[in-house]
Every structure is written in structure tokens, then in C-alpha cells.
Amino acid sequence: MGDVAQRLADIVGTDNMASGDAVGDDYTGDEALVGERIKPRYVVKPATAEEVAAILRLATEERIPVTARGSGTGLSGAVRPHPDGMVVSFERMNAILDIDTTNHVAVVQPGVTLSELDAKTAEVGLGYTVYPGEMSASVGGNVGTNAGGMRAVKYGVTRNNILGLQAALPTGELIRTGGRTVKTSTGYDLTQLVIGSEGTLALATEIIVKLHPRLPHNTTVLAPFPTLNAVMHAVPRIVSSGLAPHILEYIDALTMAAITHTAELSLGIPDDVREASQAYLVVGLENRDADRLDGDVAVLGDLLTDLGASDAYVLEGTSARKLIEAREKAFWTAKAAGADEIIDVVVPRSALPDFLTEAQAAAARTESGVVGCGHAGDGNVHLAVFQKDEGKRDRLLHEIFAAAMELGGAISGEHGIGHAKKTHFLRLEDPAKIELMSRVKRAFDPAGILNPGVLFGRED
Amino acid sequence: MGDVAQRLADIVGTDNMASGDAVGDDYTGDEALVGERIKPRYVVKPATAEEVAAILRLATEERIPVTARGSGTGLSGAVRPHPDGMVVSFERMNAILDIDTTNHVAVVQPGVTLSELDAKTAEVGLGYTVYPGEMSASVGGNVGTNAGGMRAVKYGVTRNNILGLQAALPTGELIRTGGRTVKTSTGYDLTQLVIGSEGTLALATEIIVKLHPRLPHNTTVLAPFPTLNAVMHAVPRIVSSGLAPHILEYIDALTMAAITHTAELSLGIPDDVREASQAYLVVGLENRDADRLDGDVAVLGDLLTDLGASDAYVLEGTSARKLIEAREKAFWTAKAAGADEIIDVVVPRSALPDFLTEAQAAAARTESGVVGCGHAGDGNVHLAVFQKDEGKRDRLLHEIFAAAMELGGAISGEHGIGHAKKTHFLRLEDPAKIELMSRVKRAFDPAGILNPGVLFGRED
Structure with a gap:
């Protein structure tokens, strides 16, 4: 030593x-x-x-x-x-090395936080559009987990917003992958392979992120629905509308009560409407032109009521911001409420109603509580799981993950497998894929030094 | 046998x-x-x-x-x-298995052609947005090369539009990767690794492609510029404008003359303007609303003249379609004109002026001809190379590829390396990356049966 x-x-x-x-x-x-x-x-x-x-x-x-x-x-x-x-x-590697307004990229070190990058890019009217809900997260961490977040419904996830890397291989070489370009067809895409590999293949030492123009006008619409099912059926119609929402979140009534209480947030929804609402949809729209935005909001309002919303509230600046922030802090609210686990299953958005029905049935079978919110447009559900007994919780999670996979989804949409979900991953995933991924791991890391025990490695 | x-x-x-x-x-x-x-x-x-x-x-x-x-x-x-x-x-594996209007995906077999998929998805107002210029190409071929094409400036390349695969491994297993979701953080992204691997890692047997709403209104604007340099300087400004063009192509004067002649296409540009123009920009705009489109065209027109265009012609339906088709057929025009090689270098769009200067200098040094057109918004340049002597052509290509890499670009933006560019790839690429890619190749294909000799394999 x-x-x-x-x-x-x-x-x-x-x-x-x-x-x-x-x-x-x-x-x-x-x-x-x-x-x-x-x-x-x-x-x-x-x-x-x-x-x-x-x-x-x-x-x-x-x-x-x-x-x-x-x-x-x-x-x-x-x-x-x-x-x-x-x-x-x-x-210590937390510098923003370049903000390139011609190619619409920033080059950063992995330790830079999202809030620092957000502030710097805002100065030139651009932005890195991955907002996983925690602005103290680092860009390197985004790369590790392939972070998603609220705006993925419009802008995609981390892998859609990273164009290149400098990375250190476990064997000690430094390589550069990708570049300040969207197109390339010159060998295997090592950038994409490293993204989402949770620190098991290579360590990013420099990251080229894509920047998008920051649209100056945006608004947030809140729509209460009588049932969660009605929300889930509304989602694909809103995605298909061409309105291109940059936020499309659902929040169930329990979670809404908890986050508005925690945030001391009043949304101006009458008591009778609130009591008749099992779930809410939060829709964010943005535009480079204020009049066009107003037009889109009107179209959205009509669409929401057609789809069964009891009303559609255009939130004012402060309450809109507070609601989004409170939603982003839902993890902390769930943690404070004593949640025993937080999961982030993803399913095709068409499968959301079936998936949530199955999750509630599994909760009932194991005498557990399951409440949540999520990125409805992406089919990415954040469930807070309340079950102290480890055995029962394990069974519940297994059933929830299996249901998601049966419906064409995956165990994790954006948090990753890490140590926490590895046993479920290894039990449920196709052994041929696990074996192939292990061989890819060895191709990068013959000595097995990078994050052993994460994903599928040994746990010694 | x-x-x-x-x-x-x-x-x-x-x-x-x-x-x-x-x-x-x-x-x-x-x-x-x-x-x-x-x-x-x-x-x-x-x-x-x-x-x-x-x-x-x-x-x-x-x-x-x-x-x-x-x-x-x-x-x-x-x-x-x-x-x-x-x-x-x-x-024979050319079926469209599903067009899923809720999740906005299609599931296809690899042999389906782009024209078949385009026709079927048009029926429901959706579309697969990879248009590499050859509609008889197959979706499986798109996966192999990570095809790009004209609309990548708005919709990205193949890898941005494929969500999952079924693939046969060289060792005989069938695996499924990804799914009908955008988000996933559940192990390595094998989908992305197979895309662009030119048939060297696994063979896709089923492909989940992303579909986008087909916007009903579109128009094409043609802007002549006095110099190619002026075109290249205009490109980043148009990308930054927020107008979100779905087409942003440059065509040099020689190539324009050849393709309009071949297509018997008259664009209504006065002779004096044509004679004073060294290059053209073709900009496509689309919108779900006709009035908004008209507004955007007006903004674009002003922007183009501010940027030095001698005029901006809104092409009528037929001539717009013919020009785009003729541009897509530029490869055939170049081939008919006796081009000895066609390349598709990519550089950061800010580096386009420097790159084209370097390419012309290399052509002069080797007494070769180099003319072209390309996806200006992506920095993806298609050059027709005229040089019969193999040794000189090899030297020219080497210098052009090296210049592109020096400027932060890559040898191929969308055609791939194949056999044709392998020697250049192996000479110019970082040996540590070649070695790493070779190890990834062996992780998939221990017997080395898949497309040996392509990219970096043995040529026996």
C-alpha cells in the first residue's frame, strides 16, 4: 500500500x-x-x-x-x-475548455457541473439540453449513466448529445473519439460504447457536447385528469400533435400532494378539481417566437380537454418554475417520505397503462407501496417503493422489472444498473447478451480494474 | 465445398x-x-x-x-x-413488420428499401428521416454504414434514428438490443455498436426505426453566392438562426452546371447571376403550418442576402423536387463525367473553408481535378476526384484525408471505410484505437468470419 x-x-x-x-x-x-x-x-x-x-x-x-x-x-x-x-x-478536472458557437458544441472536462455549463452556455444563447433533475451532477456522470431527464422527449438523452470524447483506457492509452461533427462512419463508434458504460470501459477525460439554440419563449401547462389511465392514453396523442413539447411529465395525485406540500407550492387548482384528479400531466412548450407560442398553447389546451383533462392551467412564471423544480426534487421528497428504493423503469409509451397496472398489482401482492411520477413522453417511470422487508422488496422489484421487460422495456431508463440493480439485471437479461458484454468489457479492460462489480463484474 | x-x-x-x-x-x-x-x-x-x-x-x-x-x-x-x-x-427479408403510430416507430426486416418504407409511413403521416440519396438502398444497409444524407442537418444520421435491433451473432446466437424507447441505461449499447460496423460485428435481422411526424408544408430556397468561401461562412449562421432547415446543401458551380445539364433542369437564374456565382446554397424549410412557413422563408431570404447571396429564389414545386433529385444523383453525374473516385470527408462545419482550400491545393499538387457538393450543415463534403494515375490519386486522397483529420474531421461521414478506404484509415488512424476496435471485433467474432478485410481485418 x-x-x-x-x-x-x-x-x-x-x-x-x-x-x-x-x-x-x-x-x-x-x-x-x-x-x-x-x-x-x-x-x-x-x-x-x-x-x-x-x-x-x-x-x-x-x-x-x-x-x-x-x-x-x-x-x-x-x-x-x-x-x-x-x-x-x-x-479538479472541471473546466469548460471551449464554447464553440460556430459548430454548436462545448468542450468540457468531466468534472464540470451541469449548472456551470448551463450558466456559461446561456451567455451565448445556447444550451446543453440534458436536464436530469440535479444540476450539481457532472457532465462526466451524465456520460457514465447515459442520463436522460425531462427534456429528453424533445432533445434526446445524453448519448444523443455527446459528439466525442477523449478517454483514458484501462491499459493507459489516451484516445480521442468522434469530434465536432454529427456525421461519421469511420470505424466503430467508441463514443457511444463508452456512454452508459458506468465507468467500466474507459474514463472520459474530455467531452464534446452538442449545444442547441436556447428558445427565448416557453410556458408550462398543467392538466389534471380523472385517472392515471387517461393521462397515459393522452401522452402519445400529444407527442403526435407536432407541438414538440420539451417537457411531458406525469405526476400521480399522491406524489403531486407530496411535492407541492414540500415546496409550499400553490398551483391555484380548485379543491373540487384536485379531489377529482388521480393524476396530472405537465406539458412544457417553447418557441423562438412569442405569438407562435401563444398559438401552440391554445392548440394544446383544446387537445388536452379533448383527451379528458378536466382543465388546462397555464402556469405563471414563478409557479411554473417552482413546479418543475419540485418535480425535479421528487427523489428527495420520496426519500424524506421514507421510500426504500427509487427505480426508473422504461417501457414503450404505449405500454405505460399496462405497466402501471402490473406494478400496482405487484405492489398489492407484496403488500408494498408504489407511487410515482415520470417522463411520460419517454415511457420512463420513476417509482418510489415503500417496503422495508428486503425479501419482499426484492420480489417486488423483480416482478416490476420483469413486467417492464415483458412489455418491451428495460430495467433502467436513465439511472443505470450500478451495484443496486445488478442482481436483477443478471437474472433477467439474455445470457447471450451478458456474455457478449463481458467480452466487450475484457476487450477494453483485460485486467478488470474498472468498476468491478458494476453491471456484471465480479463482486470481490 | x-x-x-x-x-x-x-x-x-x-x-x-x-x-x-x-x-x-x-x-x-x-x-x-x-x-x-x-x-x-x-x-x-x-x-x-x-x-x-x-x-x-x-x-x-x-x-x-x-x-x-x-x-x-x-x-x-x-x-x-x-x-x-x-x-x-x-x-427475401424485406417485410415491414409493424408501423406503430403510438410509439412512433416502425419494425422492419433489413432488406426493406427506403422507398418502400417511405411510402408505407407516408400513409400515416410519419416518416423515417434518413435520406441518403438512394431510395433503393435498404434499411439494413443504412445500419451497416450509419448512412446520413441530406436531412441529417435536422434529423441526425442513422444512429440517431435506430432504437433497437434483433441481430445474429457470428457465433450463432440471436439477440435483441434496445426497443421501442428512446431512453435506456441498462448495459452497453449494442445497438449503437453494430450501427456503422459495416457488417463486421453482427448481422441485423430486424430493425426498430424511429419515425417523425411528416410536416405537411415545405419549400426549397436556392441562393447563388459569388464565392464558395462566402457559402461556407454563411452556413453556421443559418444553422444558428433557429429556422431549423431540414436541407442545407452546397453545390459548386461546376457541379451545378453538370447536374442541371444532366437533369435538363432550368432554375430560372439569369445568365449574369449564374456567371458571377461560384457556388450555391440550397436550403429546405418545413413546417406544420403554411403561414409559419411563409414567415420563415421571408426571414431566410433576408438572412441569405445579408450573408452575401446575390439573390434567394424560392423554387416552385417541380423545379424544387427536380433540383433535390438531381443533387441526390450527383454521384451518377460524377460517375458519368468520368470521376475516378468519390469521397465523403466530414469536418466541423467551421472548418469547411479551410478544408476546401486544402483539398484544392492538394489537387493542384497532384495535377488532379476535385469538384463537389455536400451537406454543408453537417460539414460533410462529397468530392468527385479526377485522377487516372493510381499513385497520384492515392497521394491526393491521403493528403485530403489527413487534412480533414487535422481539422478535427474524419475520413468518411456516411459512406464508410469498406475495402476502398481501408489503407488510408489504417495509415492515418491512431494505432491504439485500431487495436481497441480489433479487440472489440474479436469479442463479437472470435473466428473472424464477418467481412474480413473490411475496416481493419485481414485481406486474405
Whole structure:
């Protein structure tokens, strides 16, 4: 240990390495609700891509498990370290290297936070459109989990908004993939392979993100519906309308009550309407032209009432912002309410009604509580699960995940598998795919140092 | 050979297998201008995914090279077979299995052509937005090359429009990747890895494509510019305008003269304007609302003249369609004019002026001709190269590709590397990436049967 610690200090400088008891509690995990926190043997804070590469070369030589860490806001335990391993923290690699208004890209280091990037790109009327609901998250973390969030219904997820990487391979090489272009057909797309790999294939040391023009006019419409089923049937019609909403969220009545209570938010909905509403749809529209936006809002209002909404409220600036923020903080509301797990299943949006029926049936069978909200336009459902008993919770989650997969969906839409959902992933996924992914993993990481135990690796 | 032929016939039926002299000339290559045509030992025409899997299992057992073939419209020789190998032709797997108007996807077999899919999706007001300029191309071929085309400036390339696959692995397993959802963070994205792999990793047997609403109103604006440089400087400004053009093409004066002559197309541009114009920009706009479209066209017209266009002509229905068709057929025009090679370099759009200057300088140094057109919004340049001498042409191409890479671009934006550009790819690409890609290839294809010699494989 002494030798490794010294060699790590030689790479990053003594002030940027800690080992043993000197490792801070911050580095012991993320925001996942399940799984213990683990103190790694080392924490290193590189400042350059070359330092990251040197660290990985050393780790491969010495067979030391490596866990990369951005802001630690993940929800699946993908940054939970190995007790004999090291955390590579990107907190010092947090520069915005370039904002390129001609090619509409920004080049950033992985540790930059979404709020920093948002502020800088706003100055030139552009924006990185991945909003996973936690603006202290890092762009590197987005790459790791293929983060999604609210605006994916219009702008896609992280993988649709990253054009290239510089990455350090576990074997110590630095490579560059992609570039400031949308098109390329020149070998395998290593950028896309690294995105969503949860730190198991390579560590991004520089990221080229796509920027979109920031449309100056936007509004938020809230529509109460008598049933959750009615909401789910409305969603595809709104997507098909051509109105191109950038937000299309559902919130069930229980979750709405909890988040508005927590946020001390009054939405001006009459009591009788609220009492008759089992679910809500939140629709965001934006436009470069104010009059066009007004026209679209009118079309949307008519469409919503046609689809069974009891009304359609155009939220004023402050309450709109507060509702979106409260919705983004739904995880914290659920956590405060004592939720035992948060999941983020995805299904084809047509399958949402069936999926939610199955999830409630599974909850009833296991005497559990399941409430939620989610990115309705994407079929991405966030469920807060209330079940203290680990065995029952495990059975419930298994049934929910199996139902989602049976309906053509997947276990995780945007949080990733990490440690938290690995056993379900390995039980439910096609063994041929697991085996193929393991071979791809070995192609990148022959010594198996990168995040062992995440996705499908060994848990030793 | 006899035994293998019999076993192949057992899988696909005697009528759907040919060997030796009975193999038709159609199966000897694609539309690449360089490289000899090669007759494979076998051609098989499977009807089901299970048949494809069985063929690959046999090929792995017997170490027989396999080349997948859609419509054979590729331009890089990626479907040129191995003389001892077999062609797997997807001509019988050409069904549209589902058009799903709720999730906005279609599920198709790989052999379906773009024109068939376009016609079927038009019936429900939706469309698959990859238009590589050849509507007889197959969707499976799009997957192989990550095809791009004119509308990528708005809708992205193939990889942005494919959500999932069923694929046969070289080892004989059938797997399903992705699904009818945009979001997923559940293991490595095998869909994206197979897209653009030019038939070297796995063979798609079913493809889930994203569909977009077909906007009912569109128009085409043609703007002559005094210099090519002025066109290139105008491009980023038009992309930034928020007008969201779905077509943004440049055509140099020589290419414009050739394609309008070939198409017997009169665009109503006065002689004096034409003589003073070195290049043209073609801008397509679309909208769900006719009045909004008119408003956008007016804004565009002002912008174009601000940017130095000598005028902006709104083309009438027939001439607009004819110009776009003639532009899509530019490859055939170049071929008819005796072009010796067609390339499709991509660079960041900001680098287009520098790149074209470098390309012309390289042409002058090698006494070659280089003219072209391209997807200006994407930085994707199609150059017709006139140079009969193979040594000089090789030097010219090397210099052009190196210049593109130096400017942050890539050798191919949408045609792929195939056999045609492999030597340049191997000479210019980072050896660490080539080695990593080779390891990924082996993870999929341990026996090396899939398209050996394409990208980086052995050429035996």
C-alpha cells in the first residue's frame, strides 16, 4: 500500500492523494438508497488526462480496482468504491475548455457541473439540453449513466448529445473519439460504447457536447385528469400533435400532494378539481417566437380537454418554475417520505397503462407501496417503493422489472444498473447478451480494474 | 465445398442457395468506383432470423468468410465478397413488420428499401428521416454504414434514428438490443455498436426505426453566392438562426452546371447571376403550418442576402423536387463525367473553408481535378476526384484525408471505410484505437468470419 500510495502521489501530487483513514466520507458512495457505503483505500484527484492515464496504467499493473467519480449524485451505486480500490475523483478536472458557437458544441472536462455549463452556455444563447433533475451532477456522470431527464422527449438523452470524447483506457492509452461533427462512419463508434458504460470501459477525460439554440419563449401547462389511465392514453396523442413539447411529465395525485406540500407550492387548482384528479400531466412548450407560442398553447389546451383533462392551467412564471423544480426534487421528497428504493423503469409509451397496472398489482401482492411520477413522453417511470422487508422488496422489484421487460422495456431508463440493480439485471437479461458484454468489457479492460462489480463484474 | 453447399441448402432451401458458377454477377460488389468485383463461392438468401443465425453458426464452424448484402448501393466496397466466402443476401427479408403510430416507430426486416418504407409511413403521416440519396438502398444497409444524407442537418444520421435491433451473432446466437424507447441505461449499447460496423460485428435481422411526424408544408430556397468561401461562412449562421432547415446543401458551380445539364433542369437564374456565382446554397424549410412557413422563408431570404447571396429564389414545386433529385444523383453525374473516385470527408462545419482550400491545393499538387457538393450543415463534403494515375490519386486522397483529420474531421461521414478506404484509415488512424476496435471485433467474432478485410481485418 505504501508503495502504491507513493506512486499515486508522484502522479497527482501529495496534496491530491489520500489513503487509508485520510480518505473522506464523501468518497464512499452516491445517493443510492440501498447498499452500504464503502471506504476505498485511495482517493486520487488528477488534474490532466495524462495523469488519469498514468493512474490507470498503474492500476492495471497492480490490479487495483478503480471507481471514477463525478459529483456523486447517481442513484444506482455506480460510484460505490471497492474496499481495496481507489476512487478517481474528477473534481479538479472541471473546466469548460471551449464554447464553440460556430459548430454548436462545448468542450468540457468531466468534472464540470451541469449548472456551470448551463450558466456559461446561456451567455451565448445556447444550451446543453440534458436536464436530469440535479444540476450539481457532472457532465462526466451524465456520460457514465447515459442520463436522460425531462427534456429528453424533445432533445434526446445524453448519448444523443455527446459528439466525442477523449478517454483514458484501462491499459493507459489516451484516445480521442468522434469530434465536432454529427456525421461519421469511420470505424466503430467508441463514443457511444463508452456512454452508459458506468465507468467500466474507459474514463472520459474530455467531452464534446452538442449545444442547441436556447428558445427565448416557453410556458408550462398543467392538466389534471380523472385517472392515471387517461393521462397515459393522452401522452402519445400529444407527442403526435407536432407541438414538440420539451417537457411531458406525469405526476400521480399522491406524489403531486407530496411535492407541492414540500415546496409550499400553490398551483391555484380548485379543491373540487384536485379531489377529482388521480393524476396530472405537465406539458412544457417553447418557441423562438412569442405569438407562435401563444398559438401552440391554445392548440394544446383544446387537445388536452379533448383527451379528458378536466382543465388546462397555464402556469405563471414563478409557479411554473417552482413546479418543475419540485418535480425535479421528487427523489428527495420520496426519500424524506421514507421510500426504500427509487427505480426508473422504461417501457414503450404505449405500454405505460399496462405497466402501471402490473406494478400496482405487484405492489398489492407484496403488500408494498408504489407511487410515482415520470417522463411520460419517454415511457420512463420513476417509482418510489415503500417496503422495508428486503425479501419482499426484492420480489417486488423483480416482478416490476420483469413486467417492464415483458412489455418491451428495460430495467433502467436513465439511472443505470450500478451495484443496486445488478442482481436483477443478471437474472433477467439474455445470457447471450451478458456474455457478449463481458467480452466487450475484457476487450477494453483485460485486467478488470474498472468498476468491478458494476453491471456484471465480479463482486470481490 | 459440396458439403457446405448442401448444408447451406438445408438451411435456406435449395432454391435460395447458389454456389460456384451459378452465383450471379449482382453479388460481386457494390457501386464503389474502385476495386475489382469478386465472385463469392456461395450466395444464400435466408427468409428468417433463425436461418441467418444457423448460417453464421455454420460459417464460424467452417471458418467461411461472410459478407452481408442489402441492395448493394454502397460506395465503399463493404459488400465486396471474399472469393472463398459467401454472400448473405437479405433480399427475401424485406417485410415491414409493424408501423406503430403510438410509439412512433416502425419494425422492419433489413432488406426493406427506403422507398418502400417511405411510402408505407407516408400513409400515416410519419416518416423515417434518413435520406441518403438512394431510395433503393435498404434499411439494413443504412445500419451497416450509419448512412446520413441530406436531412441529417435536422434529423441526425442513422444512429440517431435506430432504437433497437434483433441481430445474429457470428457465433450463432440471436439477440435483441434496445426497443421501442428512446431512453435506456441498462448495459452497453449494442445497438449503437453494430450501427456503422459495416457488417463486421453482427448481422441485423430486424430493425426498430424511429419515425417523425411528416410536416405537411415545405419549400426549397436556392441562393447563388459569388464565392464558395462566402457559402461556407454563411452556413453556421443559418444553422444558428433557429429556422431549423431540414436541407442545407452546397453545390459548386461546376457541379451545378453538370447536374442541371444532366437533369435538363432550368432554375430560372439569369445568365449574369449564374456567371458571377461560384457556388450555391440550397436550403429546405418545413413546417406544420403554411403561414409559419411563409414567415420563415421571408426571414431566410433576408438572412441569405445579408450573408452575401446575390439573390434567394424560392423554387416552385417541380423545379424544387427536380433540383433535390438531381443533387441526390450527383454521384451518377460524377460517375458519368468520368470521376475516378468519390469521397465523403466530414469536418466541423467551421472548418469547411479551410478544408476546401486544402483539398484544392492538394489537387493542384497532384495535377488532379476535385469538384463537389455536400451537406454543408453537417460539414460533410462529397468530392468527385479526377485522377487516372493510381499513385497520384492515392497521394491526393491521403493528403485530403489527413487534412480533414487535422481539422478535427474524419475520413468518411456516411459512406464508410469498406475495402476502398481501408489503407488510408489504417495509415492515418491512431494505432491504439485500431487495436481497441480489433479487440472489440474479436469479442463479437472470435473466428473472424464477418467481412474480413473490411475496416481493419485481414485481406486474405
